[in-house]
Amino acid sequence: MCGIVAAVGEIDDATCRRMLSRIKHRGPDDAGEIHRPHAWLGHQRLSIMDVDGGHQPLTGTGGTTHLVVNGEIYNHRHIRDALGHELFETGSDSEAALHALIADGPVGLARLRGMFALAYLTDDGEFLVARDSVGVKPLYWARREDVTLFASEMRAFEPEDRPLVETFPPGYCWTRNGGLVRFADAVPARVRPARRAAEPGVWDDTLVKSIRETVVSAVENRMMSDVGIGVFLSGGLDSAIVAAVAAEYAERNGEPLPTFAVGAPGSSDLAAARVVAEHLGTEHHEVVMTRENVVEMVPRTVRAIEHFDPSLVRSAVPNLLLAEYASKRVHAVLTGEGADELFAGYSYYHEDPFTDPDALQAELVRTVGELHHLNLQRCDRTTMAFGLEARVPFLDRDVIELALSIPPEHKMVTPEKKLLREAFEGWVPDEILWRGKEQFGDGSGAKEALAELLSDVGEAAGSWQEEAVAEGVELRTREEAGFYRLWREELDGIRPDRTLGLFATT
Template identity: 75%
Template sequence: MCGIVAAVGEVDVELCRAMLARIKHRGPDDTGEIHRGEVWLGHQRLSIMDVEGGAQPIANSDRDTYLVANGEIYNHRHIRRDLGHELFETGSDSEAALHALIVDGPVGLARLRGMFALAFMNDDGEFLVARDSLGVKPLYWVRRDEVTLFASELRAFAPADRPLVESFPPGHCWTPSGGLVRFADAVPARVRPARRADVPGEWDEALLKSVREVVVTAVENRMMSDVGIGVFLSGGLDSAIVAAAAASYAERTRQPLPTFAVGAPGSADLEAARVVADFLGTEHHEIVMTPATAAEALPKAVRAIEHYDPSLVRSAVPNLLLAEYAAKRVHAVLTGEGADELFAGYSYFHAEPFTDPDALQAELVRTVTELHHLNLQRCDRTTMAYGMEARVPFLDRDVIELALSIPPEHKMIRPGVPEKQLLREAFAGWLPEDILMRGKEQFGDGSGAKDVLADAVRSMPELAAREGVTLRDRQESVFYAVWHDELAGIRPGATLGMFATT
């Protein structure tokens, strides 16, 4: 929902303000800052919850403790009840994080359920920075002897600092006195799938019900918004399930549900999304992507995602076009990110060596843990480029725990059983049958972006790779040239995988 910048040590206020200005697109509604002693906090606000009263930095009643946050705390109402409503002065979900830290110190981070990157300070000199366990919301830092700097995006940092930029690790908090401490794992340690060698021909109804209910609850928890919310609908299984659950909630609460789809003329994604929208009765919008609009969006997409990997860029271009259009109508959208990693949706999951259940389980855990390097950053950057927040219900902590506790045998393909069959059957009746059985396509392929971009880059300049960088073809060299112009000074691979090409 926002962009944050923080500094502790020898604070250069003008440097910090310049950093904040570089990420104004993340929060076009308001700008706030606070400077106390050796700490500076800055905030660019995208107003979603408590539009009138939720400005940041948010403070306690004594005005001696402050917090800036990017993200959403979905259980903020429960935290209010637990800590006492009398402590709270706004309806902002971020205020729940503030009081959890005031009451419990760093241990209070365990109360928070949601996606967040935050910085906390008080007049006694305490300072803390933290990032959610999956890294859904981005956070980067630079550690110098005299000062430590934090920001939501790489571009925030001055060119002189860019060679020092690192990704702040998910599930960790940092204080000047205690250093870096893990407070949560992406995949809870207690998740241990109950192995079953004999997988039945039909799914147990109790399992299907559990999967359906946990996903629906995650979607409903992410429908909170004071300014409207929509769904990115690709027409694939995952986003269609999210749209179905959101449509059910919107009907019960009597609120509109816009859905947004993008693709080349006649693309499979546009056609499938139209079928889903008609079935659910949503307020559907289509963005038709042409070679001209793709070529125009390409440099913006590379700059937005701060990456040049071809598969990532191919999905980022339609995502950016989608975000540009949708941001004029809603401030937040739901997406289907994470379902393939939890329910074995990618084709390589069903080839050697992952035909072994233990190997498959290990690979699912690995991909979930590493989502913050690529897909989640693409999802965040393309939406926040236009001041819009993306929410990812499949990556709710309860969904992760349930999905990864299911025996991996249940996720394997076999004759008559395609990938993600468990998920398909859990939502039987919620969607048209042809959508439930639609095969997996990469977003860049289903939307037609792959072919459209192949035409668009033919006349664009490319750049030879620097030392330590491998470029696989001319298209990647073109993407790399755009990236290099925007983020010169960043060392590929320096941000824990953010720039690794795979």
């Protein structure tokens, strides 16, 4: 929804303002800042909820508490009910986070259900920063002796601070006195190791109904908006399910649902997305990739996603093309991110050593916890590069809790994600419901469109492989070396280490 910058310690206003200006693309509608002795908050706003009254930094009653938020608080109405509507001065969902912190201090973070990175400041010196448990919204920090700096993207930091930049860990809050404290896990603590299935692949209607109702609730919660909202429709199962639920919600509210698909001419993803859109009756848009726009987009993609992993770059190119188009028509989109990690959708989940149920369960938990390094980074950056917010209903805490409580044996049957498919029979056309899994870069046609260009990128890599080795980074291919060169040109000084998720892991 936005971009934030915060600082505590020996503040330099000019530095903070330069940092904020570098992430203006995340919130082109408005900007605001507040400066107190030894603390600074800045905000670039993408106006989605309470367009007229939701300016940030938000200030509490009495003018002594201040907050900036990047993200959405989906249960803000429940928080208003619990704390008292008389406290609230705007219709912004972010104000719920402000009053939760005023009422309960850091413990108030436990009230929040949503995706967020936030910074909170009081006039008496309290300062707190926090990030949602899955890391849907990005946050980075750089710690110097005299000041600690925070920002939504790595590019925000001054060149001299870039060697100090680290990922702020999901599910943690930080205060000057208390340091880093975990307040939530990516996988909720009450999720117990899944019990063994009495008979793998055999389940009752209760489980199927529970999956359907939980996913429907998560999608509907993410339809809140005072401006346009759509769905990225890849043609695969997960985005088709999201689109089906969103289309029904939009119809009940008398609104059209825009859907957006991208692919090369004749690609399987475009064809499949068209089938879903016609079935649901959505306002469908297609972006057709050409070699020319792919060539133009590759350098922009590497710089936008702040990453050089080849598989991530390949899938991000069509995402960036789609985001650029969709941002001119809506302010927010829903995507299908997270379903594969929860329901074992990737092929490698069905190979050794994950043919053992306990090993599979551990790997699913691990990959959900690591999403913020890879897929969620791509999802956030490609959309926010054009001031477009992406929402990920499959990573709702209730969906995560339910999915990871299912015996892993039920996820080892074929076709992959059979439980999820059965839960949405009748919602999605059968030819899509039972369609086999394709990687986005393959189904969209991006792999073929990129092949020639990637060879050129690799040829131009030159000495970057040697420089990467000197920095402790192993580049596996010339293609990756080419992407590393582009990444280094944009983010010179950043240390490419595991704290930033910048080692190729796929």
